Amino acid sequence: MRPQVLRNLTHEQRAEERTSTWLELFFDLCFVVAVPALGRGLHDEPNLGGMLRFLDLFVPVWWSWMIFTWYATAFDNDDVPYRVTLFVAMLSIRLAASVGGSAPSRRKVSGLVCS
Numbered sequence: 540m541r542p543q544v545l546r547n548l549t550h551e552q553r554a555e556e557r558t559s560t561w562l563e564l565f566f567d568l569c570f571v572v573a574v575p576a577l578g579r580g581l582h583d584e585p586n587l588g589g590m591l592r593f594l595d596l597f598v599p600v601w602w603s604w605m606i607f608t609w610y611a612t613a614f615d616n617d618d619v620p621y622r623v624t625l626f627v628a629m630l631s632i633r634l635a636a637s638v639g640g641s642a643p644s645r646r647k648v649s650g651l652v653c654s
Contacts (some may be wrong), residue, residue, distance in 0.1 A: 562625055563611055569629045570604045573636035596635050603628060 559567075577600065581593040607628060610616070 559611075562622060566607065566625050566629055567604075570600065573600055575633050576636035581634060583618055596638075600632055600635060603632065 576598070577593055577597050580596075581589050583589070584592070607625070
Protein backbone atom coordinates (compact mmCIF):
# COMPACT_ATOMS: atom_id res chain seq x y z
CA MET A 540 0.00 0.00 0.00
CA ARG A 541 1.52 3.27 -1.07
CA PRO A 542 1.27 6.49 0.96
CA GLN A 543 -1.17 9.10 -0.27
CA VAL A 544 0.33 12.19 -1.84
CA LEU A 545 -1.55 15.36 -2.71
CA ARG A 546 -1.74 15.94 -6.43
CA ASN A 547 0.63 18.68 -7.51
CA LEU A 548 -0.99 19.72 -10.74
CA THR A 549 0.75 21.66 -13.44
CA HIS A 550 -1.06 24.37 -15.36
CA GLU A 551 -1.76 21.94 -18.22
CA GLN A 552 -3.16 19.31 -15.85
CA ARG A 553 -5.44 21.87 -14.22
CA ALA A 554 -6.85 22.71 -17.65
CA GLU A 555 -7.90 19.08 -18.09
CA GLU A 556 -11.11 18.14 -16.32
CA ARG A 557 -11.10 15.19 -13.98
CA THR A 558 -13.81 12.69 -14.80
CA SER A 559 -15.65 10.85 -12.06
CA THR A 560 -15.61 7.08 -11.89
CA TRP A 561 -18.83 5.08 -11.95
CA LEU A 562 -18.28 4.18 -8.31
CA GLU A 563 -18.04 7.86 -7.35
CA LEU A 564 -21.23 8.62 -9.27
CA PHE A 565 -23.02 5.74 -7.51
CA PHE A 566 -21.64 7.04 -4.21
CA ASP A 567 -23.16 10.46 -4.96
CA LEU A 568 -26.45 8.79 -5.86
CA CYS A 569 -26.56 7.19 -2.41
CA PHE A 570 -26.45 10.68 -0.91
CA VAL A 571 -29.17 11.84 -3.30
CA VAL A 572 -31.35 9.03 -1.92
CA ALA A 573 -30.30 9.58 1.72
CA VAL A 574 -31.22 13.27 1.99
CA PRO A 575 -34.92 12.83 1.04
CA ALA A 576 -35.09 9.75 3.29
CA LEU A 577 -33.92 11.90 6.20
CA GLY A 578 -36.39 14.59 5.15
CA ARG A 579 -39.21 12.04 5.29
CA GLY A 580 -38.57 11.67 9.02
CA LEU A 581 -38.88 15.44 9.40
CA HIS A 582 -42.12 15.36 7.42
CA ASP A 583 -43.55 12.73 9.78
CA GLU A 584 -42.51 14.70 12.88
CA PRO A 585 -42.60 18.47 12.05
CA ASN A 586 -41.66 19.82 15.47
CA LEU A 587 -38.50 20.82 17.30
CA GLY A 588 -37.68 17.23 18.21
CA GLY A 589 -38.04 16.15 14.59
CA MET A 590 -35.86 19.02 13.41
CA LEU A 591 -33.14 18.21 15.95
CA ARG A 592 -33.27 14.54 14.96
CA PHE A 593 -33.06 15.50 11.28
CA LEU A 594 -30.05 17.76 11.91
CA ASP A 595 -28.45 15.11 14.12
CA LEU A 596 -28.38 12.74 11.12
CA PHE A 597 -28.11 15.23 8.25
CA VAL A 598 -24.94 16.98 9.44
CA PRO A 599 -22.84 13.77 9.56
CA VAL A 600 -24.25 12.71 6.17
CA TRP A 601 -23.36 16.08 4.65
CA TRP A 602 -19.87 16.18 6.14
CA SER A 603 -19.08 12.63 5.09
CA TRP A 604 -20.02 13.52 1.51
CA MET A 605 -17.86 16.65 1.69
CA ILE A 606 -14.86 14.74 3.08
CA PHE A 607 -15.08 11.93 0.53
CA THR A 608 -15.47 14.44 -2.31
CA TRP A 609 -12.44 16.40 -1.13
CA TYR A 610 -10.38 13.22 -0.76
CA ALA A 611 -11.29 11.98 -4.24
CA THR A 612 -10.35 15.34 -5.74
CA ALA A 613 -7.18 15.92 -3.72
CA PHE A 614 -5.64 12.46 -4.05
CA ASP A 615 -7.28 11.05 -7.20
CA ASN A 616 -7.03 7.57 -5.77
CA ASP A 617 -8.76 4.47 -7.15
CA ASP A 618 -7.14 1.51 -5.39
CA VAL A 619 -8.84 -1.36 -3.56
CA PRO A 620 -8.79 0.11 0.00
CA TYR A 621 -10.37 3.31 -1.31
CA ARG A 622 -13.12 1.36 -3.09
CA VAL A 623 -13.83 -0.78 -0.03
CA THR A 624 -14.03 2.37 2.09
CA LEU A 625 -16.51 3.87 -0.37
CA PHE A 626 -18.72 0.76 -0.21
CA VAL A 627 -18.67 0.80 3.61
CA ALA A 628 -19.51 4.50 3.60
CA MET A 629 -22.40 3.91 1.18
CA LEU A 630 -23.88 1.25 3.46
CA SER A 631 -23.40 3.48 6.51
CA ILE A 632 -25.11 6.45 4.88
CA ARG A 633 -27.96 4.25 3.69
CA LEU A 634 -28.32 2.84 7.21
CA ALA A 635 -28.41 6.34 8.74
CA ALA A 636 -31.01 7.41 6.19
CA SER A 637 -33.23 4.40 6.81
CA VAL A 638 -33.10 4.89 10.59
CA GLY A 639 -33.57 8.65 10.35
CA GLY A 640 -36.35 8.45 7.79
CA SER A 641 -38.71 6.46 10.00
CA ALA A 642 -40.80 7.83 12.83
CA PRO A 643 -39.65 6.99 16.37
CA SER A 644 -42.44 4.45 16.83
CA ARG A 645 -41.42 2.68 13.61
CA ARG A 646 -37.64 2.44 14.16
CA LYS A 647 -36.67 -0.36 11.87
CA VAL A 648 -33.67 -0.70 9.63
CA SER A 649 -34.62 -1.34 6.03
CA GLY A 650 -33.45 -0.45 2.57
CA LEU A 651 -29.73 -1.03 2.84
CA VAL A 652 -29.39 -1.08 -0.94
CA CYS A 653 -28.87 2.26 -2.66
CA SER A 654 -31.63 2.58 -5.20
